[in-house]
Amino acid sequence: MPAQDIIEKLKDSGLTGRGGAGFQIWKKWQAVIDAESSQKYVIANGAEGEPGVFKDDYVLDKKAKELITGIKIAMETINASEAYIYLNQEFFKKYQKPLLKLIGKDKIHLFEKPEGYIAGEETTLLNAIEGKRLIPRLRPPYPTTCGLYGSPTLINNLETFYQVALIAEDKYFGERLYSIGGDAPKPGVFELSEKIIIKEILEKSKNLPAFDFFVQIGGGASGEVLNSTQLEKPLSGTGSIIIYNLKKTDLKKLLNYWIEFFAKESCGQCVPCREGTYRLRELFQQNKQDWSKIGDLLFVLEQTSFCALGGSVPTPILSFYKNIKEASDI
């Protein structure tokens, strides 16, 4: 299919990136097409490092054929000679063989992601493939003009390529993948409209709990926490809902889990994240919380972090306090 036809189809579909940032796909593809270079790359990001999210696992397990088709369409459209499928260690082990069989002679390489959350961030991923220190790069330049080994690179989430394959065959109907887990009655991955509200997603997947609950949407670390009355909006970001049983969840432990996660996964490049997450962990270990310090730290994390990891630290913490604090003594 000619490149411009695909771009038109992507434009008509309104497809946005499934990695979480929600960027318009056709714009990203067009940027790589417009970048002048004899060498271009396509990368399918299957890092899926966000705790509690498992929709890419579903794509690899059930939709691998479409995934490869989507990648090939991308390669053809942006005129890339090579592509990478970037997989976390678990996926790499599980799906290496079937994927290689599907890939055949095409120049699509599998790359095993090094350990760590930040290695899933799209510019850190480039450093990982190039064998460099695992830290995000400055943007601009964006990977679309200066990506892998300095060449224009199209990086999309695995699910995005699956959706592209559907679009190419006119089988895309505005659906997306939702992974629903935690204390969910029927955990799994569900293919539903991206327009419906969270409550409807839970109802349609038979996951609306009968018990008192709250949810975390968009990921089990960086995602926003909502109480059961706040589900009247569509889900943005990563397609993930984690259900917590309010009575059975140790809220203090959960809060500490998030903080520990960020402190452990911070790459250490910028001051607010390296030092701020370290200090947050220190502060939350104390019995009495010093909110003047915590407030200051969350402020610089949100406002001044180098990348989205640091920038998202306040999301779960603040929404937790704002939306379900009454339910707890923390």
Add this chain to the structure above:
Amino acid sequence: MKIIIDKKEYLAEEGQTVLDVCRKNGIEIPALCYHPDLGVKANCRMCLVEIVGQKKLQTSCSTKVFEGMEVITNSVNIRRARKINLELIVSSHIEKCATCIWDQNCSLQKLAREYGVFINRFSDRKKDRPTEFFGPAIEFDQSKCIDCGLCVEMCQKQQCNVFEVKGKGSETTVTAERVKDCSYCGQCVVHCPVGALQGKGEWQEVEKALNDKNKILIAQCAPSIRASIGEEFNLPYGQVVTGQMVAALKKLGFDKVFDINLGADFTSFEEAKELKERLEAKKLPMFTSCCPAWVRFVEVFYPEFIPNLTTANSPQMCSGPIIKTYYADKIGKKPSDIVTVSIMPCTSKKYEAKRDEFKFDDGTPYIDHVITTREFAYLLRRKGIELCDLAPEEPDNPLGKYSGAGAIYGASGGVMESALRTAVEWISGKKPESLEFTKVRGQEGIKRAEVLVGDKTLKVAVANGLGNAKLILEELKKNPKTYDYVEIMACPGGCIGGGGQPVPVSPEIRKKRADSLYNIDKEMKIRTCHENPSLIRVYDEMLDKKPELIEKLLHTSYLKKKTTKE
């Protein structure tokens, strides 16, 4: 294009960053991890500004200007964010101010004061981190390191790659993984914003020696010191303070003050002689060897080029042994009765002074102590000596006279120019048309030129920065006939940009310091080494009578050194 900063309109150029434009227009923005010599890091998150239309604060070092951009550099949010980030930075840096030579001259201290930071708001988390030593030249106190990575990049640029960043998050550690590969150039030191990297302190020993009445204490300054020491006392960049520098050393308590510019004349004299011999014997190319970091770089990474290094000693290693023989003899003393202290723009000179090649047979070193320009200023500050208030004094005789050729040693190209002024005359039998070899001057990393010497054309190259040195060596590896004579200085701009020099340093500051040295030369009556009366006297009275001393005192040898990989 036009952009608006704090409600005022400014002209900016495509490609500039907001920080560029602000600094150019005198708008102060704090930035610790930014250095004009290196790439944008954007990790200290101090240079924050607001860009109208954008939700979050932006780092001005990494934000490019666009037409109509509106920038705010001072707001409640900006000040709050800078202050908190500064508190976090300070908590990863142990304040050892009382014994730190950056005290009162430290960007962290200054910012902490400006932002009213309570430096103990968060406890020091790096107190147990070790200090590493890079030979006898540099110390790296990891408890002061703020993980900005400037040293790492600078060392990569110097092609030594000593550092590595290990770990992540708060475990991130900059370590000196390949310390054996270090040239000791000290560029990491002048690019460290917080004094975690420092020349190995010798000021303590010098202070002790100054109190020892049984020894004769002699100080000598390298050519570039007079054009940089003033900066430590808030004088304009590059202002020449030769007389005050001498007076300050006297005031510190030195018995005699000589000048390494004379040592430089000896180096040029011997080097010009060798160039003539090598030209006749066709043993080219010849490399300068007065930069110990460059010499070490060859010994570690390119030992096959050792035969190309001139055997002439570096300036401090010419004047050092002359002081301890010729001058000692004059005053009826033994070499071991004299303590020689060099004030150098360099950390590698500390290492050079410890090399076995530069000792008398009884083990007495030619140079006892080497302190950097910064250490010199620190000693003065400790004694409350205000350099600017001192009446200028002359260096002592008989080893205080120098030529313009010696004076320009501190600028990239200066060593070659000095040697050529003499060599051209000796080889062609007549004075060169102009004493100024302008083609080898300037701040470019590599300068290539052809120089007419009698009926021969000499192909020369001058490089500053070890990265550029490597390029020259690789060219020569492919074709040894590419150049006949090569000058290399390890540091950007030569010694005026040396690892022992005051901070800050930038391309503009280096240029100012270099210009000052060329101005000194311009004003000199004697501008070639072989016309220097002090030098002529030493050859007449001692060296020409015992020619074996020339080889012994003024020439050296080199040895292959092991790399980390070996």
